[in-house]
Amino acid sequence: MASLQHPVPSQRDLPGIPGTGAKGQGSRGMGEEKRIRVLIVDDIPETRENLQKLLQFEGDIEVIGTAAGGAESIEMAKELGPDIVLMDINMPDLDGITAAEAILQVSPHTQLVMMSVQSEADYLRRSMLAGAREFLTKPFTSDELVTAIRRVYRLQPRIEAPPLIQRAPPLEEVSRPPQPEKRGKAIALYSPKGGVGCSTIATNLAIALGEEGKKKVALVDFSLQFGDLGVLLNLQPQSTIADLVPHIEELDDILLDEVMQAHSSGVKVLLAPPRPEMADLVAPEHMRKILAQLKSIYDYIIVDTDSSLSDLILTVLDGSDKILLVIAPDIPTIKNARLFFEVMEALDHPLEDVILVLNKVDRRGSIQEENIEASIKHPIASRISNDREAALAAANQGIPLLIGQKNRPISQDILALAHQLREELEKVEKAIPEEAVSEPRGLIRRIFRSPGIR
Ligand SMILES: Nc1ncnc2c1ncn2[C@@H]1O[C@H](COP(=O)(O)OP(=O)(O)OP(=O)(O)O)[C@@H](O)[C@H]1O
Ligand SMILES: [Mg+2]
Incomplete structure (x- = not known):
């Protein structure tokens, strides 16, 4: 098992270990559908590497970059516009919660998943107030990580780009009588x-x-x-x-x-x-x-x-x-x-x-x-x-x-x-x-x- 500081690669194999392969639950063929673009932020190089390894076999997830600190992560988020940022909380230059708030300013569609060895209610509350969608307490398993990323991505607010040409509403929408409001x-x-x-x-x-x-x-x-x-x-x-x-x-x-x-x-x-x-x-x-x-x-x-x-x-x-x-x-x-x-x-x-x-x-x-x-x-x-x-x-x-x-x-x-x-x-x-x-x-x-x- 990895140290407390690092996510635990359980239930899924790492490179060089038998059984490894792109067979993770929910993996899809490359390019079949839009992949979830993830930016990893952690000051410890080993953790960044570990997280990258855990995600590299998920067909629907793509790690588009890694940052070693809060300040760097803001710059990268601005440039890359990731779907998800995996953000460590305790970092020496700029803490993850402050960085998360700044990222949401420069890249509003990005969703934040916070990571910390501390699961205290205060951390959790502050993260959620900063706009984070999920909180992972280290050590977590690769399944927990992947599930969290998929869930946060799936539940992201449905902000759709306005259509270039205003479509006429489908016929059934026009002719359907208003439905009575249900009262369960x-x-x-x-x-x-x-x-x-x-x-x-x-x-x-x-x-x-x-x-x-x-x-x-x-x-x-x-x-x-x-x-x-x-x-x-x-x-x-x-x-x-x-x-x-x-x-x-x-x-x-x-x-x-x-x-x-x-x-x-x-x-x-x-x-x-x-x-x-x-x-x-x-x-x-x-x-x-x-x-x-x-x-x-x-x-x-x-x-x-x-x-x-x-x-x-x-x-x-x-x-x-x-x-x-x-x-x-x-x-x-x-x-x-x-x-x-x-x-x-x-x-x-x-x-x-x-x-x-x-x-x-x-x-x-x-x-x-x-x-x-x-x-x-x-x-x-x-x-x-x-x-x-x-x-x-x-x-x-x-x-x-x-x-x-x-x-x-x-x-x-x-x-x-x-x-x-x-x-x-x-x-x-x-x-x-x-x-x-x-x-x-x-x-x-x-x-x-x-x-x-x-
Ligand atoms: N009719 C019953 N006969 C015998 N045992 C029962 C009966 N109903 C519930 N129990 C048992 O009582 C215990 C408490 O049940 P349950 O968890 O449903 O209660 P609860 O009011 O929701 O409790 P909690 O306050 O923990 O939420 C359980 O062990 C359950 O198996
Ligand atoms: Mg109960």
Whole structure:
């Protein structure tokens, strides 16, 4: 393995080592398509050489130059206009973050991928603020490097040169009647206590809703720091919510489609960032925009959350049509659920939008349902059986209950919940005028006004 300072050439062979060849995943024949033009910037000659070697067998990537410092990199970027600059952060003459800012001035279409041995949140935040699109912590593998370059290139803003001759719009564009705006329903799964089962239920609920009515279903992991949906569905976080942040102003269905991953069930999944510190990149406003865009594409948007009542989570709850409050029959969870309802009440949030789901129901359990309802002062709307063995196997294998163990009572209970939810949402749709449904309810605004919550 290379030293900490250098990228690790794992999973791909280097020259002189058997098995080396231009067979890298995604390699294309030379000249078939435009290649990604990369400029490498690092003050250590060995790192520059290593990076060049790692990239030389990728048919779709071309290293067009290397620079030994920040100042030189600005000059080269101005002259060469690279698609991607791979930029080291710690350099003696001019640090990579300052150089990155300058490069974006002289070559605005260039995308920046920062590299550092430090993965501190501050470095990451400063890089992203400087306009970087990706952050690689050394040592990284050649696959991580190539994937990052391709992803950043793929997601670059679609700035197209204006056509020389103004084309007439295609016929179908002229004659097509305006499409009615879709109004998907967002359902947030929330628990005021961790480990209660939100992610398990979110995953299977999304699959159930997709199955039941042949509807378009999105599943979103707004549990930003430690999101589990990738693991539960056996999906790699190749692209995540973090990739949408730099493009939030130009967010559209094409961009969302590129970042969301397709699960074999048909559900499209928007994963949480791959590292906890990257959660800091996502602001409530981003969540609001993402949710609104998803509603214009999907019928149902199932949103997983974490157990905090942060601005981020309140934004999600605010933008959701229904909140499934997931609890388990234990005293700490029941106590927190009662507090959650008190907060919602203080904020004038319509309590009928909150559906109480009792998970891990064990007939031999010591706490009676009537006592739970009396304590929380809200009826339990749905019950899901306790089946530790099935839930654990599903999580460990990355095969959701509704795919691998559909006949178990736990799976049937989630199917029943999906059915109940769908009926409920259809009822709401018929009863409420459209404008009223789409208006956010302003939980965040109210939380600061409320005398009880500070
Ligand atoms: N009905 C159930 N019966 C038994 N075990 C369950 C059930 N639902 C979930 N579990 C188990 O409970 C644990 C927590 O589940 P899960 O990760 O879905 O909860 P969570 O609320 O999303 O947790 P976190 O706070 O970590 O996000 C897991 O081990 C899961 O397998
Ligand atoms: Mg979870």
